[in-house]
Amino acid sequence: MPVVVVDRVADAVPLARALVAGGLPAIELTLRTPVALDAMRAIAAEVPGILLGAGTVTTPAQAEAAVDAGARFLVSPGATPGLLAAMTATGVPFLPGTATVSEVLAVLEAGVTEMKFFPAEAAGGAPWLSSVASPVPAARFCPTGGITAASAPTYLALPNVGCVGGSWITPKDAVAAGDWDRVEQLAAQAARLGA
Numbered sequence: 001m002p003v004v005v006v007d008r009v010a011d012a013v014p015l016a017r018a019l020v021a022g023g024l025p026a027i028e029l030t031l032r033t034p035v036a037l038d039a040m041r042a043i044a045a046e047v048p049g050i051l052l053g054a055g056t057v058t059t060p061a062q063a064e065a066a067v068d069a070g071a072r073f074l075v076s077p078g079a080t081p082g083l084l085a086a087m088t089a090t091g092v093p094f095l096p097g098t099a100t101v102s103e104v105l106a107v108l109e110a111g112v113t114e115m116k117f118f119p120a121e122a123a124g125g126a127p128w129l130s131s132v133a134s135p136v137p138a139a140r141f142c143p144t145g146g147i148t149a150a151s152a153p154t155y156l157a158l159p160n161v162g163c164v165g166g167s168w169i170t171p172k173d174a175v176a177a178g179d180w181d182r183v184e185q186l187a188a189q190a191a192r193l194g195a
C-alpha cells in the first residue's frame, strides 16, 4: 500500500491516477502536510475506483476530519484509547498502530484484529512479526516504516502479514518532478509483489 505525502494539492489527482493505473487502487494519504485534507477531497471527487485512506491519524479530530474529506479507511501510527474510540466512532475500517506486544494486546482487547506495525524496520522488522505470530495468533499486521521493494517479500511471506506499506512507491523526487510515469512503474512493480 502506498504511503503518500502530498505537498501540493495539484499533485494529488495525477499521483492517485498513476497509482491506480499501476495496479494499486488502495492508497494511504498521510495527514502530514497542510494540504492533506484538500488533496483528499480532490482525489475523492476526481479519481473513481480508488480506495482512499487517511494515514498519520494521530488525534480524534483528525479521524473525523479525514472521513469528512472522503477517507474510506484510517491508519494511525499509534493506538491511544482516545484514538481507538474516535476511529471506531467514524464507522470506517481502520488500522491502529502497534510496536510492542502490550500494544497489540490492547488493540485486540478493543476488538480490532488488524493493525499496523510501525515503525517496522526500527521496531524489530520481520523477525519481530515472526516471533509474535505464535503467542498472539489473532493479530494480523500491515507493517510500514523503512520497507522497500527489496524487503517487502520477506514481510509478505509471514503468516500474520496481510499487506505492507511504504513511501518507496512515491519517491519525493518523482512527485516533485511530476514524474507520474515513474510512480506508475513503481506501483506496478509493487503490485506484483503481492501476486
Ligand code: 3PG
Pocket: 003, 030, 055, 056, 077, 118, 144, 145, 146, 147, 165, 166, 167, 168
Ligand atoms: C508510515 O507512516 O507508514 C511511514 O512513514 C512509512 O514509512 P516509510 O516512509 O519508511 O516507507
